[in-house]
Amino acid sequence: VAGGFSWPVRVYWEDTDGGGIVYHASYLRFLERSRTEWLRSLGCSQTALAADPGVVFAVTRLLIDYRRPARLDDALSVVCAAAAVGAASLSFEQRILREAPSGGEELLVTATVKVACVNARTLKPQRIPETLAAVLSSKNL
Amino acid sequence: VAGGFSWPVRVYWEDTDGGGIVYHASYLRFLERSRTEWLRSLGCSQTALAADPGVVFAVTRLLIDYRRPARLDDALSVVCAAAAVGAASLSFEQRILREAPSGGEELLVTATVKVACVNARTLKPQRIPETLAAVLSSKNL
Amino acid sequence: VAGGFSWPVRVYWEDTDGGGIVYHASYLRFLERSRTEWLRSLGCSQTALAADPGVVFAVTRLLIDYRRPARLDDALSVVCAAAAVGAASLSFEQRILREAPSGGEELLVTATVKVACVNARTLKPQRIPETLAAVLSSKNL
Amino acid sequence: VAGGFSWPVRVYWEDTDGGGIVYHASYLRFLERSRTEWLRSLGCSQTALAADPGVVFAVTRLLIDYRRPARLDDALSVVCAAAAVGAASLSFEQRILREAPSGGEELLVTATVKVACVNARTLKPQRIPETLAAVLSSKNL
Numbered sequence: 212v213a214g215g216f217s218w219p220v221r222v223y224w225e226d227t228d229g230g231g232i233v234y235h236a237s238y239l240r241f242l243e244r245s246r247t248e249w250l251r252s253l254g255c256s257q258t259a260l261a262a263d264p265g266v267v268f269a270v271t272r273l274l275i276d277y278r279r280p281a282r283l284d285d286a287l288s289v290v291c292a293a294a295a296v297g298a299a300s301l302s303f304e305q306r307i308l309r310e311a312p313s314g315g316e317e318l319l320v321t322a323t324v325k326v327a328c329v330n331a332r333t334l335k336p337q338r339i340p341e342t343l344a345a346v347l348s349s350k351n352l
Numbered sequence: 353v354a355g356g357f358s359w360p361v362r363v364y365w366e367d368t369d370g371g372g373i374v375y376h377a378s379y380l381r382f383l384e385r386s387r388t389e390w391l392r393s394l395g396c397s398q399t400a401l402a403a404d405p406g407v408v409f410a411v412t413r414l415l416i417d418y419r420r421p422a423r424l425d426d427a428l429s430v431v432c433a434a435a436a437v438g439a440a441s442l443s444f445e446q447r448i449l450r451e452a453p454s455g456g457e458e459l460l461v462t463a464t465v466k467v468a469c470v471n472a473r474t475l476k477p478q479r480i481p482e483t484l485a486a487v488l489s490s491k492n493l
Numbered sequence: 494v495a496g497g498f499s500w501p502v503r504v505y506w507e508d509t510d511g512g513g514i515v516y517h518a519s520y521l522r523f524l525e526r527s528r529t530e531w532l533r534s535l536g537c538s539q540t541a542l543a544a545d546p547g548v549v550f551a552v553t554r555l556l557i558d559y560r561r562p563a564r565l566d567d568a569l570s571v572v573c574a575a576a577a578v579g580a581a582s583l584s585f586e587q588r589i590l591r592e593a594p595s596g597g598e599e600l601l602v603t604a605t606v607k608v609a610c611v612n613a614r615t616l617k618p619q620r621i622p623e624t625l626a627a628v629l630s631s632k633n634l
Numbered sequence: 635v636a637g638g639f640s641w642p643v644r645v646y647w648e649d650t651d652g653g654g655i656v657y658h659a660s661y662l663r664f665l666e667r668s669r670t671e672w673l674r675s676l677g678c679s680q681t682a683l684a685a686d687p688g689v690v691f692a693v694t695r696l697l698i699d700y701r702r703p704a705r706l707d708d709a710l711s712v713v714c715a716a717a718a719v720g721a722a723s724l725s726f727e728q729r730i731l732r733e734a735p736s737g738g739e740e741l742l743v744t745a746t747v748k749v750a751c752v753n754a755r756t757l758k759p760q761r762i763p764e765t766l767a768a769v770l771s772s773k774n775l
Binding site (some may be wrong): 506509513564617 | 647648651652653657703706717
Binding site (some may be wrong): 362364365366381384385388397398399402423424425 | 644646647648663666670679680681684705706707756
């Protein structure tokens with residue numbers, strides 16, 4: 212899983228907590244924004260999928276390691292790489308990085324996220340829609 | 353609008369921001385919890401109303417004054433008083449109080465909130481369901 | 494208050510609620526992002542101000558009108574115009590717009606927000622820092 | 635880790651997302667409320683610890699399995715059991731349960747959470763304060 216899609220996220224007051232750093236649950240929102248934008252970059256609209264064929268993606272398992280804290284005003288990069296594609300699920304390896312003043316990048320967070328494709332109404336597992344599966348396959352995913 | 357329904361809310365890390373106080377949008381969540389519990393205390397389940405007759409309440413206007421900040425671990429009381437009942441709307445006068453160490457109560461927040469009864473699917477205005485209207489009327493609201 | 498600074502905001506799952514639309518408190522986060530970026534566009538870093546001279550901005554009053562709901566995947570513009578500048582406070586007129594499929598813009602939300610400049614530690618009112626006051630003055634604000 | 639401390643959590647609109655179920659990051663807030671209340675039940679105030687000796691607890695690793703979705707109005711039990719106590723860290727096994735209409739309980743979420751005791755200012759690892767360590771030890775933790 213070298214490289215991968217990256218999405219910029221700015222840290223605002225809403226993301227911080229009274230400890231003066233980003234609240235630990237806020238990173239899950241950042242991770243999902245990157246997954247959403249990765250899907251969008253593949254031409255996949257979740258709103259369209261929810262309407263037809265009526266599927267959404269639901270997180271089923273998440274492992275997250277907090278290595279260094281992010282702070283107000285930080286400019287982050289949230290990396291999203293599809294690590295495995297099943298018939299009805301996707302796994303992602305994700306990282307959150309901060310541009311260091313020195314010019315390099317600091318690794319703040321790593322996460323492994325598994326999402327299931329489910330029926331939007333019943334939440335029962337559903338095959339990944341053909342159109343998306345074809346795009347993933349064309350990228351050797 | 354003397355008295356009114358009151359609901360206890362404890363302040364957790366999730367509610368605070370990097371300034372060390374409760375984030376200004378968090379109070380809107382506290383205010384809604386109190387309105388929800390007020391409705392529940394009248395025997396009104398929003399889940400049931402959303403299923404049949406298919407209505408939900410949507411905030412249409414909110415005025416909030418922040419007088420003193422709440423902090424981590426504070427035990428708050430969120431007061432909810434119905435101020436006006438229309439055919440398809442409700443107005444509330446709400447207050448958020450903190451028990452002072454001295455024994456009295458400190459006023460932290462005041463708010464006026466107007467909610468509309470709308471169709472859960474189309475979001476078009478809808479009359480307040482008969483059962484709820486009857487309860488409100490029996491309380492001279 | 495014609496025109497004003499505008500900041501793009503995309504709607505993600507995190508912003509929506511079970512009614513299928515954006516949760517009413519989420520708009521307060523959007524409004525603050527725009528105010529923050531407006532300050533940044535004036536060369537004003539809130540992190541720097543919090544360190545020296547040790548001031549932050551706290552919302553003291555907010556009036557918000559919800560006209561039309563935003564939905565998942567919507568691309569919004571959050572407008573921020575300084576309406577009044579006091580010695581220790583700022584008032585903003587803000588609007589949230591959505592690009593309509595037809596090409597025009599739909600007005601979703603209007604808000605008036607008053608923020609106070611306060612000491613980061615004591616939260617007592619404090620004069621707006623000279624450097625920021627000078628920038629605001631140079632823009633006839 | 636049989637039994638363990640349990641804290642009730644009600645699901646409100648703020649916790650749900652456009653999929654009609656609880657947003658996946660909201661469960662992290664529920665888990666933390668239970669850990670906070672477990673600490674409080676041991677006579678441990680995080681506000682007091684942050685002031686003297688100046689330590690806070692920061693999540694360093696979290697593994698969460700989402701088994702069944704929670705929904706609006708659900709009454710949940712959030713279980714918190716200390717699984718391991720280190721010199722400067724604590725590990726928890728947590729579960730989120732829903733009372734089933736049938737009377738039994740449904741398991742919705744399981745999580746393993748590791749938190750570090752850190753200096754409130756520098757965020758460097760710090761020994762768990764004596765008073766708390768003594769309480770944990772007296773409970774064979």
